[in-house]
Amino acid sequence: MKKLVLLLIVSCAAVVTVSAQVKKVLADGIVGQVGDKIILRSDVRNAIEDMKRRAAQSGQENAVLPTECQVMEGQLIRKALVLQAQKDSLHVNEDELDGELDNRIRYYIQAYGGKEVLEEIEGKTVYQIKEDFRESLREQKLADQMQQKIVELVKITPTEVKAFYARTPKDSLPFYESEVEVSEIVVHPKANKDVEEYVAKQMSDYKKQAEAQGPKKFDQLAKTYSEDPAVKENGGQYTLNRNDKNTWDPTFLKTAFSLKEGQISAPVKSKFGLHIIMMVSRAGDEAVVKHILRIPPIADIEINETKKMLDSVRKNLIDGTISFGAAVSKYSDDEQSKFTAGSKTGRDANGQATTFLTIDQLDKDMVVLLKDLKPGSYSAPQVTKDERGSTVVRLVYLRNRTEPHRENLKEDYDRVAKRALEEKKTGALEKWFKEHIPTYFVSIDKDFASCSSLNEWSKAAANAAQARN
Secondary structure, eight states, rough: OHHHHHHHHHHHHHHSSSSHHHSSSEEEEEEEETOOOOOOOHHHHHHHHHHHHHHHHOTTTOOOOOOHHHHHHHHHHHHHHHHHHHHHHHOOOHHHHHHHHHHHHHHHHHHHTTTHHHHHTSSSSSHHHHHHHHHHOOOHHHHHHHHHHHHHTOOOOOHHHHHHHHSSGGGGSEEEEEEEEEEEEEEEOOOOOOHHHHHHHHHHHHHHHHHHHHHHHHHHHHHHHHTTTTTHHHHTEEEEEOOOTTTTTTTHHHHHSSTTTTOBBBOOOETEEEEEEEEEEETTTTEEEEEEOOOOOOOHHHHHHHHHHHHHHHHHOOOOOOOOHHHHHHHHTTTTTGGGTTTOOOOTTTSSEEEEEEGGGGGHHHHHHHOOOOEEEOOOEEEEEOOTSEEEEEEEEEEEEOEEOOOOHHHHHHHHHHHHHHHHHHHHHHHHHHHHHHSSSSEEOGGGHHHHOGGGHHHHHHHHHHHHH
């Protein structure tokens, strides 16, 4: 049962997907069972097809995918965890379940280019698709809760971390390139009021043209003038949900849902710029809208005023009259960074979130800025572009910089401790399963008889068959 946690995650990751439904497996049947929880052949095959699709979409066509044996083991693990979760009276919050289902459906509507396209491909209504996924997602959440319950009391001590490091072969220790920990305050210079009013008048003219000539004119204007980076792919069309306030600007959302079908809003200001919004269709809390975005140009005078303000913040940081975290909360326009005190985050080689970033994970302007910066110091304000192409001014704090090195306890204790804790949790899970597998009714199809990773499960299945006879 090696890499048990990984197998469980892999199995669960493919539970709630749409594309598995598109290519339906005609020859289906039960290939596994734990208690009253069954596993279909299509569950295994569709999981692998989904992972192939996701690998292709992310440009990882040559990625090593789990085998049918591994996916089957993951499914058996999940079913056993669900059984125990039900026995322990764990439950899933229905509001959270509905919220996650809604989010996933919205994602697929966006990915497929619209609700109608998704329903046509699936041959089902969005409501039916959502209900098809409900029990699978409920199982996944129960399994996650049970797994967490099993390992929640597992802790790691410094002595155990040192022992874990000592028994790791030195040639197996990872080598780290130079890495940095950086935080930033990002400020969007405000456009001159006269310039903003001029752009708003232009957008009012777009509105009049579209109202006079119809939706096709709106599409044409969007493709010609909109500064939404996604306009080339979606023509400025989005599917909204009234309750999805974490994704959409509140002013944009409120304005959109104040419109009737076919109506176009007056220019409205959001944190992204100025919009005119057209309501395409609406059903309850769901709506399809189109918009045109214009970002009023920023003049040098506004940029210089922002730089001057951040120069003052930098002086206060150096003097110690304000902490960097407090400065982020007070001045930064980057909403996400306010939850991390301005820290930039990325993914390490294992896909785990980390604040240690390599040079190739930084934008080129940041690389230039950090070149002569020492750990513990603050940069001068820098003018750059954000991911949407908007002009911003940022102040960067270099927290730490490491030199290229082989992993060691002095510089990488937290990383080693994290791996040691995961190994200990995996051991706790394996112990739990060895104790519990014999207590379950287990059935595995003969097609999986050669799977050595299923030996423990096969023994339980054989015992179950002997008991029945």
